[in-house]
Amino acid sequence: MSAVLHNRIRVFRAEHRLSQSDLADIIGVSRKTISTIEVGRFVPSTIIALKIARHFEVPVEEIFALEQLSDSP
Amino acid sequence: MSAVLHNRIRVFRAEHRLSQSDLADIIGVSRKTISTIEVGRFVPSTIIALKIARHFEVPVEEIFALEQLSDSP
DNA sequence: AGAAAATGAAACCTTAAGGTATCAATATGA
DNA sequence: TCATATTGATACCTTAAGGTTTCATTTTCT
Structure with a gap:
């Protein structure tokens, strides 16, 4: 199940002028x-991903993306 | 962090004529x-959610949805 | 420059995710 | 009907997610 999960949380936080603490509290x-x-150290649960995406009003895929590695099609 | 995660995996599996084993292997x-x-017993990781959504060629939100409970905005 | 805010990381802990294996019950199909 | 496939559940195990707290470093703002 090795896959890397890219995320653009920092970008969206910046656009919305939110600190990590701000977003944490909101979510x-x-x-x-x-x-x-x-x-990129932890892979979040789907619940957290949905909450973050919902707050920024974008689909999950705009924030999180899979980067294919060796296995797992 | 109490939220319930609804999913429509079974629906998509049925549409695509896939058994749980089939989908498991694919993902x-x-x-x-x-x-x-x-x-609905486990909340999947974002990686698994993305892989399932990608296979069915729909956004994550079409398969997984938050059902608001007491806390966690 | 100096204070305050923001961030990354570490230690430590608890619980949930996910794996394998197995079994019983229910569908499905020849 | 009989065989096979599918599914839900259980037990057991390992590891990662996520929480709290704390500290050092870096940004940011006056």
């Missing part, structure tokens, strides 16, 4: 969660 | 993973 998670997702 | 996860997600 209802900890700042660490936003930070680790943003840096 | 690269176990059948149990598809089953538990479909039944």
Whole structure:
């Protein structure tokens, strides 16, 4: 199941002038969660992805994208 | 972070005549993973959600939807 | 420059995701 | 009807997500 998850959270945060803490509070998670997702260390749950996308009013695919690796078609 | 994640995987599987095993193989996860997600017992990772949506050629939001509960805006 | 805000990271902990294997019940089809 | 496929569930295990807290570094703003 090795795939890399790219994200553009930082871009959307910047556009909306939100700090990681701001977004974390809005979404209802900890700042660490936003930070680790943003840096690409953790893969968020679908619930978190949907909440972030919903807040920025874009589809999930505009924020998160798969980068194909070796396996998993 | 209590939210319920609705999904329409079964509908898309039916339309595409795929068994849980079929989809599991295509996505690269176990059948149990598809089953538990479909039944709503587990919340899948964003990677799995993207892979499922990509296979059915629809946005994630057409397959997975948040159902608001008490907290978490 | 100096204070305050923002960010990345680390340690530590708890719980959920996801894997394998197996079984029973239900569909499906020849 | 009988065989096969499909599905839901269970038990057990491993690892990653996500939380809290804290610290150092970097940005940002006066």
